Amino acid sequence: MVDDGPRRRATINDVAEKAGVAIGTVSRYLNGMDLRKSNRREIELAIEALGFQRNPAAVAMKTDRTGMVGFLVSRFDEFHTPLLNHLSRGFRQNGRTMLAYVHDGDEMLLRNAMEFFSSQRVDAVVMAGSPNAPESVAALTNRGVPVVIFNNDMSGPKVDRVFVDNLNASCRAVEHLLGMGHRKIATCYGRLADSSGRQRREGYERALLACGIPLVEDFYHPGDWSTQGGYDAIQKFMSLPEPPTAVFSANYRMTFGMLQWLRENGRESPGDIAIVSFDDVELFRLYNKGITAIAQPISEIADAIRSYVTTRLTTPDIPDIRSRTLDCRIILRGSSSEPSRR
Amino acid sequence: MVDDGPRRRATINDVAEKAGVAIGTVSRYLNGMDLRKSNRREIELAIEALGFQRNPAAVAMKTDRTGMVGFLVSRFDEFHTPLLNHLSRGFRQNGRTMLAYVHDGDEMLLRNAMEFFSSQRVDAVVMAGSPNAPESVAALTNRGVPVVIFNNDMSGPKVDRVFVDNLNASCRAVEHLLGMGHRKIATCYGRLADSSGRQRREGYERALLACGIPLVEDFYHPGDWSTQGGYDAIQKFMSLPEPPTAVFSANYRMTFGMLQWLRENGRESPGDIAIVSFDDVELFRLYNKGITAIAQPISEIADAIRSYVTTRLTTPDIPDIRSRTLDCRIILRGSSSEPSRR
DNA sequence: TTGTAAGCGTTATCAT
DNA sequence: ATGATAACGCTTACAA
Numbered sequence: 001m002v003d004d005g006p007r008r009r010a011t012i013n014d015v016a017e018k019a020g021v022a023i024g025t026v027s028r029y030l031n032g033m034d035l036r037k038s039n040r041r042e043i044e045l046a047i048e049a050l051g052f053q054r055n056p057a058a059v060a061m062k063t064d065r066t067g068m069v070g071f072l073v074s075r076f077d078e079f080h081t082p083l084l085n086h087l088s089r090g091f092r093q094n095g096r097t098m099l100a101y102v103h104d105g106d107e108m109l110l111r112n113a114m115e116f117f118s119s120q121r122v123d124a125v126v127m128a129g130s131p132n133a134p135e136s137v138a139a140l141t142n143r144g145v146p147v148v149i150f151n152n153d154m155s156g157p158k159v160d161r162v163f164v165d166n167l168n169a170s171c172r173a174v175e176h177l178l179g180m181g182h183r184k185i186a187t188c189y190g191r192l193a194d195s196s197g198r199q200r201r202e203g204y205e206r207a208l209l210a211c212g213i214p215l216v217e218d219f220y221h222p223g224d225w226s227t228q229g230g231y232d233a234i235q236k237f238m239s240l241p242e243p244p245t246a247v248f249s250a251n252y253r254m255t256f257g258m259l260q261w262l263r264e265n266g267r268e269s270p271g272d273i274a275i276v277s278f279d280d281v282e283l284f285r286l287y288n289k290g291i292t293a294i295a296q297p298i299s300e301i302a303d304a305i306r307s308y309v310t311t312r313l314t315t316p317d318i319p320d321i322r323s324r325t326l327d328c329r330i331i332l333r334g335s336s337s338e339p340s341r342r
Numbered sequence: 343m344v345d346d347g348p349r350r351r352a353t354i355n356d357v358a359e360k361a362g363v364a365i366g367t368v369s370r371y372l373n374g375m376d377l378r379k380s381n382r383r384e385i386e387l388a389i390e391a392l393g394f395q396r397n398p399a400a401v402a403m404k405t406d407r408t409g410m411v412g413f414l415v416s417r418f419d420e421f422h423t424p425l426l427n428h429l430s431r432g433f434r435q436n437g438r439t440m441l442a443y444v445h446d447g448d449e450m451l452l453r454n455a456m457e458f459f460s461s462q463r464v465d466a467v468v469m470a471g472s473p474n475a476p477e478s479v480a481a482l483t484n485r486g487v488p489v490v491i492f493n494n495d496m497s498g499p500k501v502d503r504v505f506v507d508n509l510n511a512s513c514r515a516v517e518h519l520l521g522m523g524h525r526k527i528a529t530c531y532g533r534l535a536d537s538s539g540r541q542r543r544e545g546y547e548r549a550l551l552a553c554g555i556p557l558v559e560d561f562y563h564p565g566d567w568s569t570q571g572g573y574d575a576i577q578k579f580m581s582l583p584e585p586p587t588a589v590f591s592a593n594y595r596m597t598f599g600m601l602q603w604l605r606e607n608g609r610e611s612p613g614d615i616a617i618v619s620f621d622d623v624e625l626f627r628l629y630n631k632g633i634t635a636i637a638q639p640i641s642e643i644a645d646a647i648r649s650y651v652t653t654r655l656t657t658p659d660i661p662d663i664r665s666r667t668l669d670c671r672i673i674l675r676g677s678s679s680e681p682s683r684r
Numbered sequence: 685t686t687g688t689a690a691g692c693g694t695t696a697t698c699a700t
Numbered sequence: 701a702t703g704a705t706a707a708c709g710c711t712t713a714c715a716a
Contacts, residue, residue: 011693022703027695036701053461057408058693060399061708076423085418085444097441097462102427119395120439143351260628283625286602353709364687369711378685400709403692 010050018046030054060121067096069309070117072127074105078252078281079296086302087126094310096123107132114139124309129154129161131193146312148305153195160308161323162301166196166278169294169328170203170248171210173276176292176330177246178211181338182274186219186244188233188254197225200250200278219244223254230257238267245274245339252279252293259287275335289334297326352392360388372396402463409438411651412459414469416447420594420623421638428644429468436652438465449474456481466651471496471503473535488654490647495537502650503665504643508538508620511636511670512545512590513552515618518634518672519588520553523680524616528561528586530575530596539567542592542620561586565596572599580609587616587681594621594635601629617677631676639668 012030016023019042028035029043046052060066069091073080088098101116103109114136117125125140127133129152137147137157147159177185187204190197205215218240223229230249234257237244249255255277262268268288269275277284280295304324312318354372358365361384370377371385388394402408411433415422430440441464445451456478459467467482469475471494479489479499489501519527529546532539547557560582565571572591576599579586591597597619604610610630611617619626622637646666654660 012695013693023694024696024704025702028702031695034701039702055403055693056462057399057402058708059695061397061403061693061710062695064708066399076418076427081418081423084442088442088444092458099439100426100430100442102430116434120398256624256628263628263630282598283628286598286605286625288605354711355709365710366688366712367686370686373711376685381686397709400692401711403694403709404711406692 009055010052011055012052014050015043015046015052018050019043064121065123065313066121068099068120068122069096070113070120070122070125070127071098071100072110072113072117072125073100073102074128075102076100079279079298082298083302086299087306090302090306091309094306111136118143118145123313124148126150126305126309128152129195146309148308148312150301150305151194151196158321160312160321162304162308163196163323163325164296164301164328165325166199166328167203167206169330170200170250170278171207172203173278173292173294173330174204174207174248175211176332177248177274177276177336178207178213180246180274180336182244182246183213184216184219184242184244184246185213186221186233186237186247188221188223188230188247188249188258190223190225190250190254192222194225197250204248223250223257225251225253227253227257227260230254231261232257234258234261234273238265238273243273246336247273247275249275249277252277252281252284255279255291256283259283259291269335270337271340274337274339276330280331284331284333287335292333292336293331295329295331297328300326351397352394353397354394356392357385357388357394360392361385406463407465407655408463410441410462410464411438412455412462412464412467412469413440413442414452414455414459414467415442415444416470417444418442421621421640424640425644428641429648432644432648433651436648453478460485460487465655466490468492468647468651470494471537488651490650490654492643492647493536493538500663502654502663504646504650505538505665505667506638506643506670507667508541508670509545509548511672512542512592512620513549514545515620515634515636515672516546516549516590517553518674519590519616519618519678520549520555522588522616522678524586524588525555526558526561526584526586527555527588527590528558528563528575528579529590530563530565530572530592530600532565532567532592532596534564536567539592546590565592565599567593567595569595569599569602572596573603574599576600576603576615580607580615585615588678589615589617591617591619594619594623594626597621597633598625601625601633611677612679613682616679616681618672622673626673626675629677634675634678635673637671637673639670642668 012023012026016026021039025035025039026043071084084100091098099122101113103113110133124146126148129149134154134156140147141157149159150162174185189201192198208215221233221236223233249258276292278294280293284291284293308322354365354368358368363381367377367381368385413426426442433440441462443455443458445455452475466488468490471491476496476498482489483499491501492504516527531543534540550557563575563578565575579589591600618634620636622635626633626635650664
């Protein structure tokens with residue numbers, strides 16, 4: 001047998017012909033509508049025999065639905081990667097495809113991303129809420145493209161939202177430190193332009209105040225979510241005349257920075273300072289006796305997002321914006337033991 | 343002004359009308375062909391005014407090219423994530439879009455992935471070579487869909503290949519340990535079904551043999567690329583009557599496992615054992631004085647892959663399969679110092 | 685260099 | 701429940 005080169009793909013016409021029905025009938029079959037049992041059977045046989053796969057481009061052209069969902073994040077880190085993974089799987093089961101775009105926190109790239117999604121005609125967009133994106137988002141929603149945001153709130157656009165209870169989780173984490181006997185607790189907090197940054201810092205304050213402990217200015221350091229920020233923070237804390245015995249870090253990158261500084265200076269946790277960190281990443285199981293961490297319910301976040309997107313796409317008019325706030329789990333490990341040395 | 347709901351998107355027809363030319367002319371403009379200067383000007387104005395964006399579905403239907411490239415990996419880890427990132431960016435500049443699929447090492451999901459890519463009509467597929475995928479790959483190449491593999495070789499299918507020089511890099515890494523005075527060097531090696539697993543182990547052996555050091559069976563442990571494998575390996579090594587003073591780990595996950603065991607048992611590197619690991623990940627900068635690592639040239643790998651895909655897609659008949667092997671860099675850190683204690 | 689028109693593979697409308 | 705047929709928005713001969 002000679003190789004004719006790539007064989008032409010079977011179309012709905014081929015199926016119709018082989019099954020002895022009209023193409024309309026095949027189309028109805030493909031879209032799950034009712035049809036005569038015998039026809040259904042014939043069509044299934046034909047599809048099988050021809051290896052027919054519906055052409056998404058043709059579907060998109062007719063229906064104006066591409067089945068693609070844009071996913072926009074600042075970076076693929078240890079939080080967003082598993083989230084993307086869950087989302088991809090979930091959407092695929094709904095016959096949808098995820099398109100990922102990483103903007104590196106660059107405003108220009110963020111705009112490019114929106115332009116890209118728009119040109120690709122995605123049916124919906126999932127993104128972390130960002131203080132400097134509202135116009136781009138509005139451009140999408142105005143075109144009827146649903147947007148779901150997570151992580152950070154965003155004022156303005158009419159979009160569904162999925163968050164975690166940052167305030168409560170942070171508060172409980174700091175309460176845990178208090179429970180271990182810590183009284184001098186510092187915090188390296190995230191960007192305050194992000195709602196999660198504000199909420200996590202507020203949780204820290206609420207726990208201290210509820211316990212009657214005054215807030216100390218020296219125990220604050222703005223870490224900007226970055227490794228460097230955490231590095232600077234702990235350096236500052238440890239050189240205070242009266243250093244804290246514990247620190248609450250508002251994300252895992254800043255905690256990385258703190259651990260790095262400790263290493264470089266021959267210190268460690270919990271020996272020299274207790275640590276509780278937002279986010280739970282692999283390193284936190286590996287470092288010493290582990291880092292006590294706040295684990296975000298990633299698969300639940302993904303499910304909530306997917307559910308919002310799906311309903312927006314299938315139910316035409318949902319009047320109000322929906323919002324869901326999920327609880328985090330605190331994972332106790334060695335880094336949050338009682339104050340020891342000094 | 344009343345909201346009419348989502349406005350209809352401008353089409354090539356709208357542009358043609360507004361510019362006062364035929365749609366064919368607009369199409370030619372969009373495809374970068376020559377046209378009269380005045381027409382070009384009018385068309386650009388019209389496109390700008392209408393916010394026209396070419397509909398990819400319609401293009402795909404006519405040209406049978408979707409502009410999408412499938413990316414298939416077993417997991418999004420610290421190696422594949424930046425690779426995907428680089429590839430996405432690179433392809434986007436070529437007007438192409440990446441579709442990612444994670445198969446978790448599951449053969450069934452791997453087949454699903456191929457089915458998915460096929461149904462999505464991707465123009466090409468990029469994937470890690472896998473010993474149990476040749477039929478799926480052949481199914482694609484037979485249909486004329488170019489496939490580029492990386493990481494591991496795969497016999498059979500006619501595909502382009504991008505690798506790193508595992509053997510040489512591993513050999514140099516172990517030579518480095520030898521240079522530091524180590525003579526008892528163990529290895530936790532990867533899956534031998536993967537060519538990279540075989541090559542990295544061979545590099546280890548070559549370095550030792552070149553130095554006249556006999557290979558010791560006790561100094562081998564199959565780690566299966568997994569964290570658990572590394573954990574078991576170091577446990578075994580450290581309980582030998584005469585433990586090694588250094589170990590070469592064939593990937594970063596196994597090294598994670600080793601570090602974890604060391605932690606749990608109050609040991610550390612390099613104090614108790616020197617470590618050199620394949621892959622360079624963030625943790626390796628954070629642990630103690632750092633873990634000496636073999637860094638794969640991720641952006642070069644991405645560029646090579648993209649270049650292969652692009653040429654296959656633009657140049658119809660490249661007869662022979664191409665293959666490229668890139669060099670790794672060894673990053674010296676604290677974990678590979680000379681033998682010390684005991 | 686440009687205009688015209690056929691056709692890509694579906695879905696949806698209209699009869700039947 | 702089914703068949704016939706007109707679109708959807710492009711690209712690409714073919715003519716001019």
